[in-house]
Amino acid sequence: MTRSPSAVTQVVAIGIGAALFFVLGRFVAIPTPVPNTSISIQYAILAVFAVLYGPWVGALAGFIGHLLIDATGYGIWISWELASGVFGLVVGLLLLRNAIGDGEFTRATAARFSLAVVLANAVAWLLVAPLGDLLIYSEPANKVWTQGALAFVSNSITACVLGTVILSVYARTRTRTGSLSHDR
Numbered sequence: 001m002t003r004s005p006s007a008v009t010q011v012v013a014i015g016i017g018a019a020l021f022f023v024l025g026r027f028v029a030i031p032t033p034v035p036n037t038s039i040s041i042q043y044a045i046l047a048v049f050a051v052l053y054g055p056w057v058g059a060l061a062g063f064i065g066h067l068l069i070d071a072t073g074y075g076i077w078i079s080w081e082l083a084s085g086v087f088g089l090v091v092g093l094l095l096l097r098n099a100i101g102d103g104e105f106t107r108a109t110a111a112r113f114s115l116a117v118v119l120a121n122a123v124a125w126l127l128v129a130p131l132g133d134l135l136i137y138s139e140p141a142n143k144v145w146t147q148g149a150l151a152f153v154s155n156s157i158t159a160c161v162l163g164t165v166i167l168s169v170y171a172r173t174r175t176r177t178g179s180l181s182h183d184r
Contacts, residue, residue, distance in 0.1 A: 005053050014060045017049040021065025021084075026072060032154070036074055037147045039154040043087065044162035047117055050092035051100060051167060058088025079132025083124040087155075090120035105171035113167060114160045121159070125152040 005013065024042035031038050042065065050058025063085030070076050094116035098109060125148045133144040
């Protein structure tokens with residue numbers, strides 16, 4: 001098992017993760033017919049950061065990154081910023097114990113990662129964001145559930161596919177524990 005990253009490493013990861021989330025969400029989002037909802041690849045990067053650096057990095061990078069996107073575009077929409085933070089937190093919590101940093105990314109780990117991504121997206125986009133929109137902004141129910149459903153499906157697919165590829169490639173760059181031997 002890889003050791004937990006230091007506090008300094010986590011702070012740097014939050015900054016880099018939030019910046020990547022912002023850039024990808026602001027400039028690489030693919031529009032959909034559903035208002036204010038796009039196909040987003042930044043959730044794959046957020047999931048990777050949550051897995052490699054922990055749940056609080058995932059939560060803060062997602063919240064801050066989404067806050068920056070909305071502040072420079074739609075306007076602050078706290079229910080969606082919170083949903084992005086919840087996504088990062090849940091993925092990070094569900095993959096606390098992994099050996100990806102030690103160069104191990106098995107099919108079981110890939111399946112566990114995909115399950116964590118789908119569960120985190122369900123909590124974020126089928127509960128937190130729509131309920132927040134209803135309770136905070138009094139938005140029409142059919143609108144928020146449609147937006148949430150699209151975000152759930154598209155974010156699940158993109159994060160599972162891209163996140164699995166990124167983590168698999170990352171694991172291959174790591175030296176496996178016990179793989180080095182001493183020559184005599």
